Amino acid sequence: MSQIENNPAAVQKDSAEFTPTSFKVIGKREDMPVLKEIGQKIDESKRLKEEGNQFFKQKDYKKALSCYNKAILYVIGLVGENDEHYQYGNASSKLSNQQDAIVKELKSSIYLNISQIDLFNKNYTKCVERATKSLDIKQTAKGYYRRAIAYMELNDFQRSQQDFEKSLQLDSALEKDIQQKIQLLKQKEKQEDKKSQAFYSKMFN
Structure with a gap:
């Protein structure tokens, strides 16, 4: 390999x-x-x-x-x-x-x-496309993992977590790394929520 x-x-x-x-x-x-x-x-x-x-x-x-x-x-x-x-x-x-x-x-x-x-x-949209093509043929932990990273960078947090979980189901050896990535995912999600709240609060002040 x-x-x-x-x-x-x-x-x-x-x-x-x-x-x-x-x-x-x-x-x-x-x-x-x-x-x-x-x-x-x-x-x-x-x-x-x-x-x-x-x-x-x-x-x-x-x-x-x-x-x-x-x-x-x-x-x-x-x-x-x-x-x-x-x-x-x-x-x-x-x-x-x-x-x-x-x-x-x-x-x-x-x-x-x-x-x-x-x-x-950092071609995250292309990564999603290519990983999806690979996964359409064969489901692999690596395919889901890489697509999850790309989704996270694109702020698609729900799909990212779903792919991390699918990756873990296929390869338990990735558990420690994926748990860390999910924590990072949650942090990014909170940050984006705060940015959105700040943006909309300025619009209506």
């Missing part, structure tokens, strides 16, 4: 901002080899994910994100039998059950990694 996946509480500040629409700045789809075989696409996605993990360990988050984004592009159009679009696919996009499980794990892991870097960037 990579460093980025294995540390839900890690938070750093030094990283280049990344969004799907800014991908052309750090990498281009046309620069990617065109692969027709499903197995080749999956293997290349895996390779790029691991390359991204290495860049992450070196704290080169811009290159890591470029690798993760390319990795997603190789598998984003692949569909399993349970996908609503399966009937519209062709031989180069339809997955066997085994391949479907591998691709889902890849997507979940990559979105989870990107959500951590979103936290580094």
Whole structure:
């Protein structure tokens, strides 16, 4: 398991901002080899994910994100039998059950990694988006934890506490850290309540 996946509480500040629409700045789809075989696409996605993990360990988050984004592009159009679009696919996009499980794990892991870097960037709305994509595929303590942090920073205290609790249900080893985060959450909520009261009191004085 990579460093980025294995540390839900890690938070750093030094990283280049990344969004799907800014991908052309750090990498281009046309620069990617065109692969027709499903197995080749999956293997290349895996390779790029691991390359991204290495860049992450070196704290080169811009290159890591470029690798993760390319990795997603190789598998984003692949569909399993349970996908609503399966009937519209062709031989180069339809997955066997085994391949479907591998691709889902890849997507979940990559979105989870990107959500951590979103936290580094203080890109909290994007973190919620990416963590949710990961959780839609596979529920993990790390996914809920990272989304909870993002919700807390966005002052969505109810959703934040719910996600912290779900994270704890999935990984009891996080109990001490999550209890501390919930205390911080309650403090932030009180502070925001005071700010709101002060704001409205000025309006009606």
